[in-house]
Amino acid sequence: MSAPAFGMHLADVVPFNLPSIDYRLIAPILILMGAGLLSVLVEAFIPRRGRRPVQLIVVFVALLAAFAMVLAAAGSRAVTAEGSIAIDGPGLLLQGTLLLVALLAAMLMAERMVDPSGDAFAPRASTLPGSEDERQFTQRGYLQTEIWPLFCFSVSGMLLFVVSNDLLIMFVALEIMSLPLYLLAGMARRRRLLSQEAAMKYFLLGALSSAFFLYGSALLYGFSGSIDLPVIADQITAKPSQSWLLMIGAAFVLIGLLFKVGAVPFHQWVPDVYQGSPTPVTGFMAATVKIAAFGALLRVLYVALGGLQWDWAPMLWIIAILTMVVGSVIAITQTDIKRMLAYSSIAQAGFILVGVVAATREGLASALFYLIAYAFTTIGAFAVIAMARDSSGEATHLSRWAGLGRKSPIVATAFTIFMLALAGIPLTSGFIAKFSVFTAAIAAGDTWLVIVAVLASLVAAFFYLRVVVLMFFAEPGPETATVAVPSVFTTVALAAGATVTVVLGVVPQPVLEMVANADVFIR
Amino acid sequence: MNPANYIVLSAVLFSIGAIGVLVRRNAIVVFMCVELMLNAANLAFVAFARMNGNLDGQVVAFFVMVVAAAEVVVGLAIIVQIFRTRRSASIDEPNLLKY
Numbered sequence: 001m002s003a004p005a006f007g008m009h010l011a012d013v014v015p016f017n018l019p020s021i022d023y024r025l026i027a028p029i030l031i032l033m034g035a036g037l038l039s040v041l042v043e044a045f046i047p048r049r050g051r052r053p054v055q056l057i058v059v060f061v062a063l064l065a066a067f068a069m070v071l072a073a074a075g076s077r078a079v080t081a082e083g084s085i086a087i088d089g090p091g092l093l094l095q096g097t098l099l100l101v102a103l104l105a106a107m108l109m110a111e112r113m114v115d116p117s118g119d120a121f122a123p124r125a126s127t128l129p130g131s132e133d134e135r136q137f138t139q140r141g142y143l144q145t146e147i148w149p150l151f152c153f154s155v156s157g158m159l160l161f162v163v164s165n166d167l168l169i170m171f172v173a174l175e176i177m178s179l180p181l182y183l184l185a186g187m188a189r190r191r192r193l194l195s196q197e198a199a200m201k202y203f204l205l206g207a208l209s210s211a212f213f214l215y216g217s218a219l220l221y222g223f224s225g226s227i228d229l230p231v232i233a234d235q236i237t238a239k240p241s242q243s244w245l246l247m248i249g250a251a252f253v254l255i256g257l258l259f260k261v262g263a264v265p266f267h268q269w270v271p272d273v274y275q276g277s278p279t280p281v282t283g284f285m286a287a288t289v290k291i292a293a294f295g296a297l298l299r300v301l302y303v304a305l306g307g308l309q310w311d312w313a314p315m316l317w318i319i320a321i322l323t324m325v326v327g328s329v330i331a332i333t334q335t336d337i338k339r340m341l342a343y344s345s346i347a348q349a350g351f352i353l354v355g356v357v358a359a360t361r362e363g364l365a366s367a368l369f370y371l372i373a374y375a376f377t378t379i380g381a382f383a384v385i386a387m388a389r390d391s392s393g394e395a396t397h398l399s400r401w402a403g404l405g406r407k408s409p410i411v412a413t414a415f416t417i418f419m420l421a422l423a424g425i426p427l428t429s430g431f432i433a434k435f436s437v438f439t440a441a442i443a444a445g446d447t448w449l450v451i452v453a454v455l456a457s458l459v460a461a462f463f464y465l466r467v468v469v470l471m472f473f474a475e476p477g478p479e480t481a482t483v484a485v486p487s488v489f490t491t492v493a494l495a496a497g498a499t500v501t502v503v504l505g506v507v508p509q510p511v512l513e514m515v516a517n518a519d520v521f522i523r
Numbered sequence: 524m525n526p527a528n529y530i531v532l533s534a535v536l537f538s539i540g541a542i543g544v545l546v547r548r549n550a551i552v553v554f555m556c557v558e559l560m561l562n563a564a565n566l567a568f569v570a571f572a573r574m575n576g577n578l579d580g581q582v583v584a585f586f587v588m589v590v591a592a593a594e595v596v597v598g599l600a601i602i603v604q605i606f607r608t609r610r611s612a613s614i615d616e617p618n619l620l621k622y
Contacts, residue, residue, distance in 0.1 A: 125604070128607055128608055168582070168586055171586075171587070171590070172590060175590045179593060179594065179597045182597055182601060183601070186601055186604065193617070194620060196604055196605050196608060196617070197617035197618075197619055197620055198620060199604075200550065200605050200614070200617060201617075201620070204544075204553055204554065204614065207554070207594060207598065208541075208560075211537075211557055211560035211561050212560075214560075214561060214564040214587065215560065215564040218533075218567035218568045218571060218580075219567070221568060221575075221580055221583070222530070225575035225579075226577075226579060227583065271620070272620040272621075276619075276620050
């Protein structure tokens with residue numbers, strides 16, 4: 001068959017129908033994309049003095065409106081946009097969490113009281129570090145407001161990522177989510193060399209992982225003749241013989257997603273990027289990318305590759321164990337608090353993978369609960385890190401935190417709550433999260449995995465509690481960091497993070513019921 | 524010509540790209556290798572579209588081109604900024620973040 005005949009043949013048999021799109025269900029994504037475009041226009045047309053307040057109004061209104069649309073869609077279960085987007089219980093739950101966490105992250109990014117010279121971002125990212133231009137822009141109090149369009153686009157990509165039902169939309173959403181983050185990582189006001197280095201490493205490794213994801217998608221398309229996740233699942237059951245296209249394709253797609261999750265051995269970028277990025281961006285990225293990437297990973301594993309469970313489960317077993325052990329053990333040796341939390345986030349990804357490997361309804365529900373608990377705790381912890389400072393910026397070395405509890409008891413108590421939650425101590429969200437993940441894994445028969453997980457969390461508890469001991473049981477010296485007095489933005493974000501962490505630990509029942517009722521992914 | 528040959532070619536291109544990312548030291552070249560991997564995926568999509576007899580793969584290729592263009596914009600911005608700061612585009616030189 002020649003090429004023109006091929007095209008004409010298709011035109012004859014496939015009449016053109018307008019795709020049916022349920023705009024109400026995809027409204028949250030559209031609102032955030034619209035807000036991103038609007039804030040690009042704000043950058044272009046509003047005078048510099050007025051940009052920041054206008055940008056903040058656009059961002060906060062968009063986030064709240066999108067959250068309202070998610071609430072309005074609660075309980076929906078539909079595949080829309082010609083099978084490209086699946087709105088279901090887990091998807092909506094993750095979207096709602098993403099929006100709330102993004103709201104708190106936006107507050108951290110909007111903070112400009114803790115740094116005497118402005119906010120956490122370079123006054124002009126294009127100026128050279130240490131140059132005369134940079135000094136002048138700082139002196140005049142310039143603020144970089146281009147972060148807001150980037151922020152909006154990134155959040156819209158995340159919202160799309162967790163509900164994408166075919167590999168093309170998933171790839172596009174992955175890039176919409178990541179590209180703005182690469183730029184945001186390189187925009188720190190202080191320690192700009194570190195920040196630029198982080199941006200380059202994040203970009204090159206992120207691009208490599210998305211190339212793997214894409215090539216894996218191509219092989220899966222070659223195997224099944226479709227990029228729709230449910231069709232791929234049907235083809236896997238219809239063609240029982242194991243094809244190399246399917247095996248390599250599935251492995252490459254999973255590599256791409258596990259990279260974003262930060263699982264060992266695809267974790268190399270995590271510590272560098274977390275340490276180098278501006279702290280509010282680190283908090284934003286640590287919390288939301290984890291949610292979005294696990295959302296997509298769960299959807300691919302449960303919807304498309306459910307029939308391959310016996311092939312991917314052993315691989316994920318090994319990756320989960322490696323992730324927990326490597327993350328926990330290396331975190332012990334860290335002396336920088338941001339880097340320590342980076343390794344901690346790797347270890348936490350391992351604990352969530354324990355719930356993922358269970359591959360049951362309980363496993364899915366427990367992983368969702370863990371993501372919610374982890375996100376709010378993380379954003380709160382980074383809010384505290386942004387506040388502990390000295391004259392040259394943030395004091396991130398652990399020795400600077402000695403005696404902080406005597407100097408600023410309230411902030412240190414909040415940080416203690418977050419550390420206890422990450423360690424999984426009872427009466428915090430982290431305990432309930434670990435408990436439900438481990439219960440689900442044991443019910444699914446993964447007892448050995450849970451034993452390793454418990455041992456890893458014992459190791460992890462050591463470095464979390466070490467910070468607490470350092471803050472409260474050491475005398476404050478001249479080297480101890482001072483806690484800057486924040487504006488209402490950071491205060492609200494910190495209070496919200498601490499409140500959710502405690503409430504989910506004391507009365508977890510409503511949220512546990514919510515994740516249990518979220519049901520499974522729609523096919 | 525048998526479309527399966529194009530799949531082999533795309534696998535070869537993808538491998539060249541992946542090895543290039545691992546061994547090359549210049550950020551621009553590393554980035555070009557990543558683009559080669561994306562284009563290898565494009566070739567695979569188009570060849571599979573021909574073999575499967577549907578258009579999905581060709582549609583994907585168009586989207587990937589747009590995404591790759593956006594990636595170039597972001598990537599070159601970051602690399603040029605590093606180059607202006609350090610007067611070098613080597614990926615070994617920025618080594619403040621380690622362990």
